[in-house]
Amino acid sequence: MAKLREPEEVSMDTQIQHMLTVARSRGIETAFDRADQTSARCPFGSAGLCCRSCLEGPCRIVPNGSGPRRGVCGADADTLVARSLLNTMIQGASGHAEHGREVAAALLKTAEGKAPYVIRDVGKLMQVAKGLNLEMEGKSINEVAKAVALAALEDFQKHEGVMNWIEYRGHHKSREIWDKLGITPVNAHLEIAKAVTRNAMGGDADPLNLLLGSVTMGLVDGYSGLHLSSDLQDILFGTPKAVKFNYSLGVLDEKQINIAVHGHIPLLSEKIVEWAQILERKALTVGAEGINIVGVCCTGNELLMRQGVHAASSFSSQELVIVTGALEAMVVDIQCIMPGIQQVAECYHTEIITTMPHVKIAGATHVNFEPEYADDAAREIVERAIRNFAKRDPAKVVIPGGSVEAHAGFSVEQICEVTAKINADKPLQPLIDAIKNGAIRGVAAVIGCTNPREPQDIGNVTVARELLKNNVLIVTTGCAAHSLAKFGLMNEGGLEACGDSLKALLRQLGQHAGLSALPPALHMGSCVDNSRPLDLLSAIADELDVPISSLPAVGSCPETHSPKALTIGTYFMAHGVDVHVGVDPQVSGSNLVTRTLTGSREDKGITMDGLFGGKLIVEIDPVKAAAVLLERIDIKRRTLGI
Ligand code: XCC
Ligand code: SF4
Structure with missing residues (x-):
């Protein structure tokens, strides 16, 4: 068994150090321990020199040493490394593109009156519509919102030209370079599919060309993921303004029902904040003083930016939020959700609730999210958390004191x-x-x-x-x-x-x-x-x-x-x-x-x-x-x- 790092070596946050000690004393394993247990890492993979792109492999090559210099197909080290980098880029770009697409679909349903959201920032809507050169004259707010949503969805469909969001947001001097190199994306899904094919066995074997493919993935990420998501989320939930919040594990409140929202897309978590307020009185009936929503990872960032919701933890210490013993539910949407949270939750009364059909965890509860039924899902989740409060074991509750104002x-x-x-x-x-x-x-x-x-x-x-x-x-x-x-x-x-x-x-x-x-x-x-x-x-x-x-x-x-x-x-x-x-x-x-x-x-x-x-x-x-x-x-x- 590998030696585990001391808590002081794992984090400079004393609350995290303390909670790691608590977890270990209770026999609970976290990512920090698993990182130590898996510390012997494959030297081929670490250098980008292991290829599993086809069933002739896996091929592991040694470019400068005594081992084989090419894979069975003849791919050399430069190609293998460029491909493995592109593979990583495909994963990154897909995650953010999918985020953008989900929000665009929700905006469309909102504009059509099919989803229970309102356009909170009409000014931003008009600014984005103008930036996209959309016709606005004589149109209602919902009609403009629909046109913006359709322009966004076109960035996953069109077969020629350039992504609308690049036309809109891309700096013209950068555009000149991308266009000259022929790397400007047409539509996110098309580029991702192309990248997957060029990366397959027998595809692109020019390392420099593969690297340009990685840059295209960066642009897909930036425009169909980042810009598109920020713009549409601002339209739906408001453009962030100066706000105060508190940070650290100490934002959990022993006297309240605590719900952690974790992941990336704020579509459901915004609704959970709303329903926590609506159902506040119900919390009193089970002996709690209220409902406390806390953020983890980027769903946490989204909520703190617009609602001042307190933030409990970043990625690496997400399991320790559960170790406090004071968490009634951890609701997750997409990305950066460690499967390990379920094992930790099983030692407590915490219910892990997955919400997206393509991101489930074995053993967790699934409450399906669809924009049309966002209220139903949010209500069910908050009610589950309220019910779970009675199952909390006060003897297991350890919440480190104090938090930082930000x-x-x-x-x-x-x-x-x-x-x-x-x-x-x-x-x-x-x-x-x-x-x-x-x-x-x-x-x-x-x-x-x-x-x-x-x-x-x-x-x-x-x-x-x-x-x-x-x-x-x-x-x-x-x-x-x-x-x-x-x-x-x-x-x-x-x-x-x-x-x-x-x-x-x-x-x-x-x-x-x-x-x-x-x-x-x-x-x-x-x-x-x-x-x-x-x-x-x-x-x-x-x-x-x-x-x-x-x-x-x-x-x-x-x-x-x-x-x-x-x-x-x-x-x-x-x-x-x-x-x-x-x-x-x-x-x-x-x-x-x-x-x-x-x-x-x-x-x-x-x-x-x-x-x-x-x-x-x-x-x-x-x-x-x-x-x-x-x-x-x-x-x-x-x-x-x-
Ligand atoms: Fe994930 Fe966004 Fe990284 Fe945090 S910062 S670990 S990606 S939650 Ni994006
Ligand atoms: Fe080996 Fe080439 Fe197949 Fe990769 S693509 S596993 S290097 S044969």
């Missing part, structure tokens, strides 16, 4: 509302001036996950702190945002982490937002909301009439585990933004692939940096990573002549 809700619209108080005609100008005069040295999007193999939060928090110290403004999404919230970078106390000029600017801007200061890390939302940092950069690039690749902006994904984070990173790079990953992306088996991804434009051969103006930076040490990101920011500043 400010979130920083959509581009919210940021511009603040800066417009300084310059009403040109709301971006105060930010541009600050970048030009160096008050802001650069902007970094700290995004992505937590990973049970990595010490939780250390990478995310260290990269952010190192950059803030150097006056780099941080925007954040996903589980990385959970890390930054927990460690105080979303409240006034976080200002001590900032360099002087950034601190002064955040104080100045804060006054216009009714706060003593803006938080040093601006929470922009869930992973699909990685559309928002790009929208911000796109608007700044337009204002300056330069490509996005000229801006002193970087992305960093210090603790990723998910293929989705790699596609998001690729989408950033396709716009010319450098991206750091702090976890091995498993491409080391090919010098060609590694060089193409990580090389600079000055290097020999084709590189991402040369083609798009942004490259991949692989650095496990977060302090060193921040230093490299600063160097890249400074290079871009010099090119921009500031």
Whole structure:
């Protein structure tokens, strides 16, 4: 049996350390333990050199050593590694595209009066319709919403042209590069199907062409996944505005019925929040003081951004929410849901409730979600949780005390509302001036996950702190945002982490937002909301009439585990933004692939940096990573002549 890490090695969060000790003392296994048990990892797979694409294999090859240099079909190391990367990209892009499609279908049903949602942000609806060049004259709100939904669904159907959301949101200078390379997606499903075929045995065997296929997956992810989802969710549920919430396991309340919502799509969880309010009195009849909804992963991010719902846990510690013994139900939708939650729940009274027909867990309860019957599903779920309260064993309840206050809700619209108080005609100008005069040295999007193999939060928090110290403004999404919230970078106390000029600017801007200061890390939302940092950069690039690749902006994904984070990173790079990953992306088996991804434009051969103006930076040490990101920011500043 492998030796388990000490709790202090697993997370820098003392509440997580404590709950891990509780879990172990009760004989409950979590992802942290399983990461230790599976620590002997296959060297072929780790380098991208194991191929299972056909029944001649699996083929494991050794390009530089004594073993076979090609698979049975003749595929070499470069092809194998490029294919295995594309495989990962297909997974990432499919996840986000499917998210976008689900929301588009729900918007269509809403517009047709078949689903119990309302259009909460008519302004955003009109803005999106205008951006898509849709005819709006004389149309009712529902008619416009229907036209927007149909335009969205067309991005999964059309057979020629370019995806509508790329026409709408894609920056024209980036578009020129994609079009010239012939990689601009036509429709998400078509591109995904093409990528699957080119990756099969006997398909594409040109590693550089395969890498361009990966970039297309990044664009599918970015436009049919991220932008489309953020836009339509804003229309349905409102564009986020500044909001307060609390973070940590301590947001669970012993006296209340606790329901965790987990996954990514807010369609059902928004309804659960509604029904928790409607059924509040019923909770009193079973002896609880109320119903407490808490968020996990990105469903958590969606709800905190729009409703101020408290957040309990990021990805890697999701099972520990159940170990508190105070959770009546964990409701999951899609993605990042560990099957392990069911085993943990079986040691408690917690009911795991799956809700999507294609994401079930053996042993869990399934309450099917369809937009038409969203109210019925939400009501049933909340009622189940109320019934489960009586089964709770008070002797098993351990909720760590305390939580951290955080400010979130920083959509581009919210940021511009603040800066417009300084310059009403040109709301971006105060930010541009600050970048030009160096008050802001650069902007970094700290995004992505937590990973049970990595010490939780250390990478995310260290990269952010190192950059803030150097006056780099941080925007954040996903589980990385959970890390930054927990460690105080979303409240006034976080200002001590900032360099002087950034601190002064955040104080100045804060006054216009009714706060003593803006938080040093601006929470922009869930992973699909990685559309928002790009929208911000796109608007700044337009204002300056330069490509996005000229801006002193970087992305960093210090603790990723998910293929989705790699596609998001690729989408950033396709716009010319450098991206750091702090976890091995498993491409080391090919010098060609590694060089193409990580090389600079000055290097020999084709590189991402040369083609798009942004490259991949692989650095496990977060302090060193921040230093490299600063160097890249400074290079871009010099090119921009500031
Ligand atoms: Fe999943 Fe979005 Fe990663 Fe968190 S950040 S572990 S992908 S929940 Ni997207
Ligand atoms: Fe082996 Fe080629 Fe089949 Fe892959 S596709 S398993 S390398 S024969």
